Amino acid sequence: MSKIGDWIDKRTGLGGPIRGFLNYPVPKYVHQNVLYILGGLTLIMFMLQAVTGIMLAFYFDPSPEGAYNSVDFITYQLPLGWLIRGIHHYGSGAMVILVALHMLRTYFFSAYKKPREINWLTGVLLLFVTLAFGFTGYLLPWDQKGYWATRVGTQIAGSVPLIGDTLMQLMRGGPNLGQATLTRFYATHILLLPAMIALLIAVHIFQLRYHGMSPAITEKSKAQSKSFVPFFPYWVLNDAIAGLGLLALLVFLSATQRAPLEFPADPTSGNFVPRPEWYFLFYYQALKYVPGALEPVATVLIPLFIFGSMILLPFIDKGEERRPWKKPVTTIAAIFYIVVIIGFTVLAL
Amino acid sequence: MNAKFLPILIASAIALSACAGAGPATSPPNTLTAVKVDAAAMDAAASFWANAPKTEIATKAADKSAKDGPKITLQAVYDSKNVVVRAEWADSTENTTRNAWTYNGTAFTRAGAQDRFAMNFPMGNYASFSSKGCAVACHSTDPDEAKWWMGSESPDERYDVWHWKSSETGLVNQVDDQWWGPKDTITSTTGRKNDAGTGGPVTNASADGKSPKFMNGKAPDAKLILSGEEIPLDVTKLKAGAVIPGYVLAPFKGSRGDVASKATFANGKWVLVFTRPLSTGNADDLVFTPPKAVPFGLAVFDNAGDNDHTVSQEVLTLAWK
Numbered sequence: 261m262s263k264i265g266d267w268i269d270k271r272t273g274l275g276g277p278i279r280g281f282l283n284y285p286v287p288k289y290v291h292q293n294v295l296y297i298l299g300g301l302t303l304i305m306f307m308l309q310a311v312t313g314i315m316l317a318f319y320f321d322p323s324p325e326g327a328y329n330s331v332d333f334i335t336y337q338l339p340l341g342w343l344i345r346g347i348h349h350y351g352s353g354a355m356v357i358l359v360a361l362h363m364l365r366t367y368f369f370s371a372y373k374k375p376r377e378i379n380w381l382t383g384v385l386l387l388f389v390t391l392a393f394g395f396t397g398y399l400l401p402w403d404q405k406g407y408w409a410t411r412v413g414t415q416i417a418g419s420v421p422l423i424g425d426t427l428m429q430l431m432r433g434g435p436n437l438g439q440a441t442l443t444r445f446y447a448t449h450i451l452l453l454p455a456m457i458a459l460l461i462a463v464h465i466f467q468l469r470y471h472g473m474s475p476a477i478t479e480k481s482k483a484q485s486k487s488f489v490p491f492f493p494y495w496v497l498n499d500a501i502a503g504l505g506l507l508a509l510l511v512f513l514s515a516t517q518r519a520p521l522e523f524p525a526d527p528t529s530g531n532f533v534p535r536p537e538w539y540f541l542f543y544y545q546a547l548k549y550v551p552g553a554l555e556p557v558a559t560v561l562i563p564l565f566i567f568g569s570m571i572l573l574p575f576i577d578k579g580e581e582r583r584p585w586k587k588p589v590t591t592i593a594a595i596f597y598i599v600v601i602i603g604f605t606v607l608a609l
Numbered sequence: 610m611n612a613k614f615l616p617i618l619i620a621s622a623i624a625l626s627a628c629a630g631a632g633p634a635t636s637p638p639n640t641l642t643a644v645k646v647d648a649a650a651m652d653a654a655a656s657f658w659a660n661a662p663k664t665e666i667a668t669k670a671a672d673k674s675a676k677d678g679p680k681i682t683l684q685a686v687y688d689s690k691n692v693v694v695r696a697e698w699a700d701s702t703e704n705t706t707r708n709a710w711t712y713n714g715t716a717f718t719r720a721g722a723q724d725r726f727a728m729n730f731p732m733g734n735y736a737s738f739s740s741k742g743c744a745v746a747c748h749s750t751d752p753d754e755a756k757w758w759m760g761s762e763s764p765d766e767r768y769d770v771w772h773w774k775s776s777e778t779g780l781v782n783q784v785d786d787q788w789w790g791p792k793d794t795i796t797s798t799t800g801r802k803n804d805a806g807t808g809g810p811v812t813n814a815s816a817d818g819k820s821p822k823f824m825n826g827k828a829p830d831a832k833l834i835l836s837g838e839e840i841p842l843d844v845t846k847l848k849a850g851a852v853i854p855g856y857v858l859a860p861f862k863g864s865r866g867d868v869a870s871k872a873t874f875a876n877g878k879w880v881l882v883f884t885r886p887l888s889t890g891n892a893d894d895l896v897f898t899p900p901k902a903v904p905f906g907l908a909v910f911d912n913a914g915d916n917d918h919t920v921s922q923e924v925l926t927l928a929w930k
Contacts, residue, residue: 328734329733332901335901336901337898404739404740518900521901523734523739523902523924524736526737526739526740526741528740529736529741531740
């Protein structure tokens with residue numbers, strides 16, 4: 261093996277960088293804290309999504325006439341198709357949860373502070389791209405739920421002042437949902453977003469390695485901050501075990517509760533009540549409280565405020581303090597957001 | 610590896626799994642949930658029905674001015690090979706004598722209809738039926754009966770129909786397994802197509818149409834004349850008031866006989882159970898692939914001809930648990 265490795269190394273020069281990557285010293289306080297596994301687990305989840313997505317693409321027919329039947333075939337006739345689609349379906353929800361938890365860990369540990377602002381910003385963009393994956397993937401089976409949720413979702417985009425119509429037409433590829441919409445959503449889902457997320461992950465990891473792990477915030481972890489373990493095999497083993505556990509959970513969910521497929525989309529259906537995927541329910545619920553006249557403003561302001569405040573966070577909170585219990589404003593603000601999002605989601609269920 | 614890590618992961622997995630698997634045996638509205646059992650038998654009194662959720666379906670006449678029909682209580686179970694549906698509905702009279710002959714001592718009169726029950730399932734993923742139900746396949750919404758049609762919009766759109774008829778199929782414990790095709794080949798009288806096969810009811814009428822041709826060779830006034838048991842009519846064996854069946858019945862063979870049934874009428878109520886293999890292997894039948902939910906519609910006929918029936922108003926769903 262080493263001869264083959266040497267042969268490749270001499271021709272590619274990759275041996276050094278790979279060894280550097282694998283031998284990266286991980287502080288013990290990080291290795292021993294389960295919360296630090298969330299980033300790696302998110303990456304594993306993304307890789308699972310990529311693999312299952314590629315498998316699904318072999319059988320998916322991206323046309324309004326064929327999309328539903330192809331997903332139906334994958335789910336109910338293709339050997340193990342239910343499993344691949346189940347992992348992809350539940351994986352999308354798991355990815356949102358993991359990204360959110362990873363960001364919360366970063367937030368409460370103040371890991372967004374100087375000099376890690378770019379890492380935080382790429383994290384915010386990764387959250388946005390993850391949600392975009394969910395939104396574009398929802399339409400692809402071309403079932404009632406996906407069709408009507410997308411119709412409402414694009415209508416919300418259409419209510420944005422000044423550019424709404426253009427935005428909606430851009431998303432739909434015309435005034436109504438049809439082949440152009442499906443093509444655009446599919447292309448975005450399998451080409452544009454994967455390219456974006458791969459790039460952002462690369463920048464995110466590079467930044468992580470460049471700046472190192474964020475400083476410890478407790479006395480116990482500070483005491484361990486001078487002790488290190490190599491990234492391989494210690495951290496890799498953690499991630500591998502967690503990843504296998506996650507995969508087992510996704511397999512179990514897929515087997516016990518098949519990934520849903522509603523009846524095929526009927527654009528003339530007059531009584532279907534559209535509902536978004538669970539991770540957009542809080543927004544869907546929030547818009548219910550906004551008077552009709554103000555809805556266009558709210559559709560812009562709510563996401564703008566949430567993402568805007570996330571982007572500005574490292575430039576506003578510039579103090580040295582990193583312990584959440586010593587930073588009541590940011591801690592209470594985060595708890596308030598969490599309660600509101602969970603509360604609205606529960607109300608919308 | 611932190612020792613806390615594995616218990617947290619396992620606990621999360623168990624909690625999430627419990628959420629996914631939990632749930633009482635209830636059905637959402639308009640949903641017939643078939644429950645998996647070890648052996649799905651065609652027995653209306655079987656103990657497994659206690660675990661199968663009941664779904665009540667209201668039926669209404671297509672003619673909005675007509676009286677509403679009965680509520681149908683549906684249950685379903687399935688095993689690895691068969692699905693069994695149990696339907697129960699109130700009916701003030703038992704009608705099982707379609708076109709039966711009544712002898713008054715000198716001549717015959719022919720009259721009578723039958724109680725019926727039908728379910729139809731699209732044999733593909735048809736968006737319009739899935740969202741609108743029978744309104745798009747069995748009836749136009751036109752109040753004029755003459756404009757009603759039964760069938761689909763395209764040759765690629767077919768419906769599997771299970772049509773239980775108390776007189777013509779119920780007496781031989783079967784359901785008429787039929788299908789609907791495109792409406793351009795359909796009229797109200799020829800709309801339904803029979804699945805491939807042989808057998809079925811043959812009208813029991815003399816050449817001049819004034820009397821039955823046959824009678825039951827074993828019991829002259831029996832409600833059923835099975836093919837092979839018929840003998841030529843012999844009025845000397847009949848008393849005044851005798852009723853001779855309007856049809857000679859030969860059990861369906863082949864695809865048309867895929868659905869077996871057992872029905873009882875008692876205390877003003879029909880209880881009908883019927884069963885079919887999940888997959889018959891016949892091209893004119895829908896293949897059930899649990900857990901794939903299937904939309905369906907149903908109709909009930911009270912001593913009625915083709916148009917006088919009441920139907921489910923919204924699309925119904927056969928789900929699998």
